[in-house]
Amino acid sequence: MAAPGTFLMAVLLFLCGPGPYPAAAHSHPGVECVLFNEEYMICTWGSREMPTVNYSLFYWYKNASDKEVECKRYLQDQGVRVGCYFEQNELIQFQPFHVLINASVGGKTLKIPSKRMELQDLVKPAAPVNLTIRNMSNNQLQLTWASPYPRDKCLEHAVKYKSNKDTSWTELSVNGDVFSLPSVDYEKSYTFYVRSKINKYCGRTQFWSEWSVPVIWGSNSTSKGMVEEQLYWFGIRTVLVPIASCLLLLVLVILLVRMERVWVILMPRIPNPSKNFDELFITHNGNFQEWAGVPKDVVESFKPNYSENICYVTELPPKDSHEPLWDSSNHAPPPMPAPPVAPW
Secondary structure (H helix, E strand, C coil): CCCHHHHHHHHHHHHHCCCCCCCCCCCCCCEEEEEECCCEEEEEECCCCCCCCCEEEEEEECCCEEEEEECCCEEEECCEEEEEEECHHHCCCCCEEEEEEEEEECCEEEEEECCCEEHHHCEECCCCEEEEEEEECCCEEEEEEECCCCCHHHEEEEEEEEECCCCCCEEEEECCCEEEECCCCCCCEEEEEEEEEECCCCCCCCCCCCCCCCEEEEHHHHHHHHHHHHHHHHHHHHHHHHHHHHHHHHHHHHHHHHHHHHHHHHCCCCCCHHHHHHHHHHCCCCCHHHHHCCCHHHHHHCCCCCCCCCCCCCCCCCCCCCCCCCCCCCCCCCCCCCCCCCCC
């Protein structure tokens, strides 16, 4: 079932774009149906003149059901029916499709049948998308694209292109979704369009898709790409490089601080005791007892409170000598005896 957005878009395209409109009541309107990309179908009737009466559309398939079914969604212009919108689940391909239009004129009903139609011959594919150009070797360009049509094998394509120095377009038929331009001039820019149509193996439709969104290659696009690339690298040099440098410096500082902490934990430094003894030598002038807080009575108890006489020690004379001992009261010791003289 088609989405509501698809139905509204189809109505807007029908009302804003060119298309057949109903004629006056006395004219016999024809009917034209287009199956868009096998997703939905729109049938319109009449000429471009403003309609004055409403028309009703009935349809049926010869081999599916002989019962006529009225259109469920009419397209209107200023309150007058000008077309019918068919959802995907209402469409059957490869079956004869018949339409009957009823016109009420002066109290009379006119039945105007249409000719027999085959839905596979009414398909209008969607425009190709994702056009891509690759620069091949030997100055050759390769154009590729994709198609939203569900059966891409049933499509044939047309490519039109021209350079900025050409006055007319060159249009070529292409089988497949690849087009090669054998020789290009790098001093020129080239514009490419692609459109599609159901090939003869899948239907006899003459409806081409709309032209795709153009793709441009050449000097203008190349220079634009170079400017964008230069701006890209300029942004990297002026913004990303300084930011990355600052982040790297911050990471290095953090790692250095953490490594210093680890080194202090693994190899602790020997403390310097000089600061702890500043009070001993500056305030207490080297007095350890006072700096250590030793009580004065304990300090006095360690001082000597007695005196000793001086004792003199002398050498005793030999036992066979009769000389009196030297008295300490004498001021000078007695003279030593002269040694004996040997006889001649």
